[in-house]
Amino acid sequence: MGSENLNDRRELTVQGGIRKSRLQRNQYTISLMNEGLRAGLLTSQEMMRIQNAFMQILQELIKKYTQGESTSVTTETAESILTSIMYAADAYLFSLEEPEKAITYLKTIDVRQIYERGVEKVSQCFEETKQLFKEITANKLEVPVDAYNMTIDESLPVFLRKYGIIFDAHNTMASIDYPLALDDMRLQGVFYMKQYLERLKLETKFCALFDQQELLDLLVHYGRECRFNYRIELFNIYELMLNNAIFSILSGGDADEIRISEGQYKRLEQQFMSLTEPQIRSVISDAMGRLQQELPINSQLKEYMDGYKEDLAKRVANAAKHNNLRTVIITEREGGAKSIVILFNEKDRMSDVQLRRLLHEILACERKEDKVKLILSSFHSFHDYLDMLESDCLYGDEYDALFHAFGDMELAILAKIVFYEELRSETLDLPSILLLENEYPMEWQMRFVQCLQGMSRERLQAFEKYMDEMDYEQMKFY
């Protein structure tokens, strides 16, 4: 009796229709049903009927999943299949655009039909995604950025191969490392992937408007500025280029230029330092407008670029405030001081068989002096040295003996690798890095650090000099 009264009161107060803000794209059907119930557009009986219909579909799919070999599955499997079903239902109901219309469909159309139309939508989206992927590979940028290349060459094909429309529709199942300038992580499954590829396509289109050598140079300057190996870092190429194109316009350059000279940088610095944040926003907005006018940019790309404006304005304002505009405006800077060019040639590597035989020989040596002698006389390639160190063929003080036998150049190269993270900070020199007592993942790295900690200051200084003169551009780590 009491609960009936409560229900009555609730029915009276829930007027006003669906509140769109309460609907979630990711769980559209469920949030729609909850909202429909709250707004009095769905009764609890209808809700039950719809839920039961989804559960019936689930039962059938579980049978398909186990191919009749099992009548039970783990709860995780069942939940995953149910999520896949709801993903399809979401796809269809969301495509109806109007939530009220979607609720009417839920009330009047067989849930199975909603599901099946959803599966069609998912499948259609998957086909479009495949098509987009073809376009992306055909227009791929020639850049030595691993995350970009691996995402296109390896991760996306894995997704296209493994994506399951029926049992795994909600699953994104690919490690997409390359970051977009603007990403919407609220989406899942193939809808996410399609959006990712659409945006990647726009970004690539933009990057292709510029001289590709200038792009490669920009990457090098960016790596220098950040003191890292840009090949293995995660960053967005389009963002870098768009920033510099805007800065080019703002410093008197052309719209299709991304080179910023030291002189242009000085001008930009002066300009940004004297502006307030709203002024910076307006200056950037104007430059973006000019860029969009002067370059052949379609409406989709224009819209995408506009979405980034605010972000850039904030970053510039912030950098101006903290006096580090160089991190945003990537300026042409000569390697100048870096006089050492080390050639690491992949082709110098020995074959796997050769390497394995040598490692066996090293293991078989009884005296550490013999091991060191053998290593110094047989290893010539930097990659082979790394393979050898990572193979754990040395024990205890044998590491020490080897590192002491190395010259300054070898020590400098190893230190550049081991202290990669630490060296990104301009303020840390080698002795202070050694004081940090950081942990390192590999045994040889720990031994290396211990060995350096025991070296005299003079010895450290002697090879630190070489470290300063080396760029990561010459090194490839694997």
Next chain:
Amino acid sequence: MYLSRIFNSLNVSMQEQYMTELLELNEKTKEYGLVLSLKDVQLMMAARSQALYSYGRVELSIEVTKELIEVFSTSSFIQQENYVDTLNELHEIFYYLKNETEDRINDIKLLHRMKEVFEDDCEGSLDLLKSRLEEYAEEFRRQLLKKESLLEGEDEYWDLKI
């Protein structure tokens, strides 16, 4: 875990049908001197639900229970006085084993494997059966891992034939 409960409640409408089917099996099992009363069936179903819930599994039908009764009722190690308790334990062991063998062995094959070990190796001891099957599951997973590492790089599919 809520799905396990939802499924059970969905099957409420089927409960009566299930009960009848299970009671009908008495016709077959009584030749081995084993009979279930309505109360026994109700208790067994409750224990089955509990086992499913605790092992986090969702069951779609009553086929496993029926097969379990048919297969095990022929055993000379099961008497009327321990019949229901034994069936409850066997349910528990079966669903445990489904999880431990990562759903890679089909229901019927698994049930027959259980029966074989129960008869030959354990001579009707449920405790021994449990520990033998634990070893069996461990070995099965080891083999699975080996097979998967050999197939590494290739697309993996549901493979119940292992």
